[in-house]
Structures are given as C-alpha cells and as structure tokens.
Amino acid sequence: MNTKRIGAAGAALLAATTMAACANSASGSPAAATQHDASAPTVTIMVGGLSKQIYLPFMLAKQLGYYDKAGVNVDLVDEPAGGDATQNMLAGQVQGVGGFYDHNIALQAQGKSSEAVVSMLQIPGEVELCRSDLKGTVKSPADFKGRSLGITDTGSSTDFLTQYLSKKNGVDPSQETRRGVGAGQTFIAAMKQKAIDCGMTTEPTVSQALSDGTAFVLLDMRTAEGSKAALGGTYPATSLYMQTDWVNSNKATVQKLVNAYVSTLAWIQSHSAADIAAKMPADYYKGVGKDAYVAALTSEKGIFNPTGLMPQDGPKTCLAVLGEFNPKVQGKSIDLSRTYTNEFVQAATPVS
Known part of the structure; x- marks a missing residue:
C-alpha cells in the first residue's frame, strides 16, 4: 500500500484540526450566522478546505451577501480533503462540492455522473514543497523514488497531481509513499517532524512554510507558466460540481448559485488582494498573519477565473493527467462534455 495517513500523533492533530474546521462550517461560524430565508432553497456545499486561497470564492460570496441577493441559502461545510467531499456528495449528505474539476472525470470513469457548473480557478494554485534539509538532494520529481510525499488525503486532487508528476518524471507511484497530512498546521507539522520529505499544498500554507525556512519550492503551479510546464496545459481546478x-432536477437553484459565484469572480477581478482579505474571516490569516496572506493573494490573484466559463x-x-497514472481512467471512453456545463454561467445574471 503506497498511500497512507500520517502516523498516530499526526492523525490526532489532523483529527483535532478537522473537528475545528467542521465547527467553522457555515452552520456554526460567526460569518455564517445569518438567518435563512424560509422562502429560498437551501443548498449544502462541502468545500475541500475553506481557508485555502484556492477555495476563497465560496466564503467570499457569503461575506459579500451574494447568496442572499441571488435568492439561495447556502450552508458551507469544511472538509480538508476533496476526495472525502466527493464521497459525501455521492452519499447525498451534501448537494455540491467545492473542489477540483478533475474529480468529475474520475467519477465518470467509475460509472457515476457529475458535472462542474462553474469554473473558479484557471490553474491549480498548488505548490510542491520539500524540506529545507533536502535542498540539493531533491531537485525534481525524478527524485521522489523511496520518498514520503504529503498530500491532502487519498483520492484528493493533490494525490492525483503527485502521482502524475512522479510518473511523468520516471518514478512509478508505487515506489513512493503518499501520506494524507491535510493542510495548514498538520502539513507543516508533518514536514517539521520529517514525516514527509515533500508535499503538495496551497496558500496560505505555502507562505507559512517558507517564512521560517521549513521548506523550499520544488514546483510552483501558482502561475499559468508554472502550471503548463508541470502539467502540459491549462488545468482548471476549483469548481462547484454536483451530481448530474x-x-x-434543480436548475433554478443551480442558476441562483452560479449567479452568486459569477458575481463573486467579477468582484475579485475589480478589487485588490487587500480588499479581498478584508472581507475574509480573521481566522483565515491564523498562523501566517494578514500581511503575508495579502502578499500571497496578490502574487497568485491571476489563478481566479474571471468569467466562470470552463477553459x-x-x-x-x-x-x-489522470490517464497517465489512474487505472480507473486508463482505457475508458470519457465524454468530457458531460463532466462540465457552461449553461448556467452563460445565463448568469449579476447580483449586487
């Protein structure tokens, strides 16, 4: 078995963080304490790490009041791993997932039908970090053989991308150990305790790990150039996806959601990183500090899709990417047109 969760101490820390994150879901956090409109539909969306900058539009839409203005009640639930969020959607526990678009391809390969209804990120925004003591030893994913690599969790997009980068660089994924270490403090603790050699994560975790010399950047997918160099092309990431x-059966409700998100994406384009950060809950800066949070957001603001249309x-x-390593996808006939739709974005009405 080449994919593991971090050991007992790390697992306990991860569990504590997960419980805290769930307590900060839309139904329990101060930012979400608004009263629901009994006449509006209610949708529960599970996001694969609400405090990650790559998933910023979900909370920002709430902070801007755009869900209410669009006429839909939204409960945001924090789940550290996109793979787990997908399983909750399939089980009917939530109606939507804030996660990477690529899950829809993997699901179709397994005979399940889901689709992204709005695309929020043009590129992954992911960074492969390695421990500082390995600088000069680990120079590329070609050096991953025998290494312990941090991912969010099994079946997450960081798991997908790590396996792809390994295989692309001549390392069979079975020759490495991938450990689910989440993000934020659990990721950094795993690196400091040398439970992982390298790992894939996003802002603000990246800035925090770099600020004290814990890690160095091996691969940077926060820019279009870096993403294309690593993955071979445009890699749409964050989306809202739902079962087809x-x-x-709920097109009017989906349209309200997309109206809110298209408006949020436009707001991001017309405001500075400092303006955006000022709207986010204060605990999103915890560990990294607001100044570093704003700096990170300034440098990667280009990751956000300005239109919501699928690239x-x-x-x-x-x-x-998935076909390179995923046996569930390899050899399957995938109809990409069924994994996303631009219908709702094209019909979106701005809210303000």
Whole structure:
C-alpha cells in the first residue's frame, strides 16, 4: 500500500484540526450566522478546505451577501480533503462540492455522473514543497523514488497531481509513499517532524512554510507558466460540481448559485488582494498573519477565473493527467462534455 495517513500523533492533530474546521462550517461560524430565508432553497456545499486561497470564492460570496441577493441559502461545510467531499456528495449528505474539476472525470470513469457548473480557478494554485534539509538532494520529481510525499488525503486532487508528476518524471507511484497530512498546521507539522520529505499544498500554507525556512519550492503551479510546464496545459481546478441528476432536477437553484459565484469572480477581478482579505474571516490569516496572506493573494490573484466559463483546453489536459497514472481512467471512453456545463454561467445574471 503506497498511500497512507500520517502516523498516530499526526492523525490526532489532523483529527483535532478537522473537528475545528467542521465547527467553522457555515452552520456554526460567526460569518455564517445569518438567518435563512424560509422562502429560498437551501443548498449544502462541502468545500475541500475553506481557508485555502484556492477555495476563497465560496466564503467570499457569503461575506459579500451574494447568496442572499441571488435568492439561495447556502450552508458551507469544511472538509480538508476533496476526495472525502466527493464521497459525501455521492452519499447525498451534501448537494455540491467545492473542489477540483478533475474529480468529475474520475467519477465518470467509475460509472457515476457529475458535472462542474462553474469554473473558479484557471490553474491549480498548488505548490510542491520539500524540506529545507533536502535542498540539493531533491531537485525534481525524478527524485521522489523511496520518498514520503504529503498530500491532502487519498483520492484528493493533490494525490492525483503527485502521482502524475512522479510518473511523468520516471518514478512509478508505487515506489513512493503518499501520506494524507491535510493542510495548514498538520502539513507543516508533518514536514517539521520529517514525516514527509515533500508535499503538495496551497496558500496560505505555502507562505507559512517558507517564512521560517521549513521548506523550499520544488514546483510552483501558482502561475499559468508554472502550471503548463508541470502539467502540459491549462488545468482548471476549483469548481462547484454536483451530481448530474440533481442539477437537472434543480436548475433554478443551480442558476441562483452560479449567479452568486459569477458575481463573486467579477468582484475579485475589480478589487485588490487587500480588499479581498478584508472581507475574509480573521481566522483565515491564523498562523501566517494578514500581511503575508495579502502578499500571497496578490502574487497568485491571476489563478481566479474571471468569467466562470470552463477553459476550452482545460478538460483535455485534466484527462491526459489522470490517464497517465489512474487505472480507473486508463482505457475508458470519457465524454468530457458531460463532466462540465457552461449553461448556467452563460445565463448568469449579476447580483449586487
């Protein structure tokens, strides 16, 4: 077995962080203490790490009041790993997932039908960090053989991308150990305790790990150039995806959600990183500090999709990445047109 969770101490820390994150879900956090409109539909969306900057639009839409203005009640639930969020969606525990688009391809390969209804990130925003003591020893993913690599969790997009980068650089994923270490403090603790050699994570965890010399950057997918160099093309990441049957049965509700998100994406484009950070809950800066949070957001603001439309060449890149290593996808006939829809974005009405 080449994919593991971190050991007992790390698991306990991860569990504590997960419980705290769940307590900060939309139904329990101060930012979400608004009263629901009894006449509006209610949707529960599980996000694969609400405090990650790559998932910022979900909470920002709430902070801006755009859900209410669009006429939909939204409960945001924090789940550290996208793979677990997907399973909750399939089980009917939540109606939508804030996670990477590539999960829809993997699901279709398993005979399940889901689709992204709005694309929020044009590129992954992920960074492969390695422990500072390994600088000069680990120079590329070609050096991953025999290494312990941090991912969010099994079946997450960081798991997908790590396996792809390994295989692309001549390392069979079975020759490495991938450990689910979450993000934030659990990721940093795993690196400091040398439970992982390298790991894939996002802002603000990246800035925190770099600030005290814990890690160095091996690969940077926070820019279009870095993403294309690592993955071979445009790799759309964060999206809102839902089971196709639910979308088809609740089109009016989905349209309200997309109206809110398209408006949020436009707001991001017209405001500075400092303006955006000022709208976010204060605990999102915890560990890294507001100044570093703003600096990180300033440098990677270009990751956000300005329109919400799926990038034309993106799905093909995602399929090529998954097809490189994932046996559940390899050899399958995938209809990419069924893994996303631009219908709701094209019909979106701005809220303000």
